[in-house]
Amino acid sequence: MKTIQTSRFQILIATHSGMCFGVRQAIEATESLLSSRSATILGELAHNPVVQSRMAHLGAHPGQLQNHRAQTPDVVITAHGASDQDRERWKRQGYRILDTTCPLVRVAHQKLANLVAKGYFPVIIGKEDHVEVRGLRGDFSQAQVILQEKDFSKIPQVEKIGLISQTTQPIERVIDLVKALRNHRPEADVTFCDTVCQPTKDRQRSLDDLCRAADVVIAVGGKSSNNTAALARTARAHGCQAYHIEGPSDLRDRWLAGARKVGLTAGTSTLEVSVQAVTKRLQELGS
Numbered sequence: 001m002k003t004i005q006t007s008r009f010q011i012l013i014a015t016h017s018g019m020c021f022g023v024r025q026a027i028e029a030t031e032s033l034l035s036s037r038s039a040t041i042l043g044e045l046a047h048n049p050v051v052q053s054r055m056a057h058l059g060a061h062p063g064q065l066q067n068h069r070a071q072t073p074d075v076v077i078t079a080h081g082a083s084d085q086d087r088e089r090w091k092r093q094g095y096r097i098l099d100t101t102c103p104l105v106r107v108a109h110q111k112l113a114n115l116v117a118k119g120y121f122p123v124i125i126g127k128e129d130h131v132e133v134r135g136l137r138g139d140f141s142q143a144q145v146i147l148q149e150k151d152f153s154k155i156p157q158v159e160k161i162g163l164i165s166q167t168t169q170p171i172e173r174v175i176d177l178v179k180a181l182r183n184h185r186p187e188a189d190v191t192f193c194d195t196v197c198q199p200t201k202d203r204q205r206s207l208d209d210l211c212r213a214a215d216v217v218i219a220v221g222g223k224s225s226n227n228t229a230a231l232a233r234t235a236r237a238h239g240c241q242a243y244h245i246e247g248p249s250d251l252r253d254r255w256l257a258g259a260r261k262v263g264l265t266a267g268t269s270t271l272e273v274s275v276q277a278v279t280k281r282l283q284e285l286g287s
């Protein structure tokens with residue numbers, strides 16, 4: 001990990017942190033479209049207010065994936081993906097679609113479809129109201145979403161249960177939940193396809209290293225960013241004092257009192273410029 005020394009403390013920057021290739025590609029493709037004509041973005045391109053205001057500045061209109069009505073002939077499906085049903089419905093209504101679904105989200109859709117084709121009852125480990133999970137579930141109305149052991153009661157008494165995960169769930173928690181389900185339903189064939197994406201795993205592994213070294217961890221990302229919130233939660237679970245902030249103005253000097261090493265990480269929707277701004281503010285506070 002990269003380190004920066006200040007007179008008060010050392011700043012440790014996680015080896016893997018910040019914007020992933022999936023969100024970056026979606027932003028680049030959308031900016032390229034907006035340079036020639038306006039478009040409606042169906043949801044949040046990134047759970048990040050800086051990105052959202054930049055898109056609005058470039059002429060993007062806000063829209064909703066499930067509305068199937070937009071102010072412009074061009075619509076953008078975000079990196080979080082969509083169900084085939086929703087995609088087809090937009091097409092049938094004559095809209096031109098820029099589909100920026102991340103390739104790793106497409107893999108999750110494919111794995112779920114394969115499990116269903118093999119006769120498994122589909123179960124998604126994730127947050128029920130998350131846009132990616134709604135997209136995964138959209139083509140399989142029978143699918144159930146679970147996040148903790150108390151959700152096992154949602155799964156009917158079937159012989160074959162096929163699980164995938166939301167791409168940004170912490171892998172350790174996912175594996176623990178799969179083990180718990182196997183113990184809970186020993187008579188069933190419980191098959192798990194690991195669809196937690198590699199950038200998420202890299203960030204979580206780097207966070208583990210950061211937590212071993214730092215006294216305080218700062219996770220930078222939009223307040224609605226699920227994976228930034230998960231980084232802060234995981235750091236706390238490791239026994240670190242951790243804070244989720246959107247930008248440098250959210251930092252509080254009192255959080256750093258007595259700290260010798262301050263760790264810095266960022267979610268997969270966080271721009272490098274936000275991380276740099278927080279680093280600069282930490283350097284000011286440390287000098």
Ligand code: SF4
Binds near residue numbers: 022023079080199
């Ligand atoms: S978090 Fe993973 S799945 Fe989601 S956009 Fe980034 S790389 Fe793709």
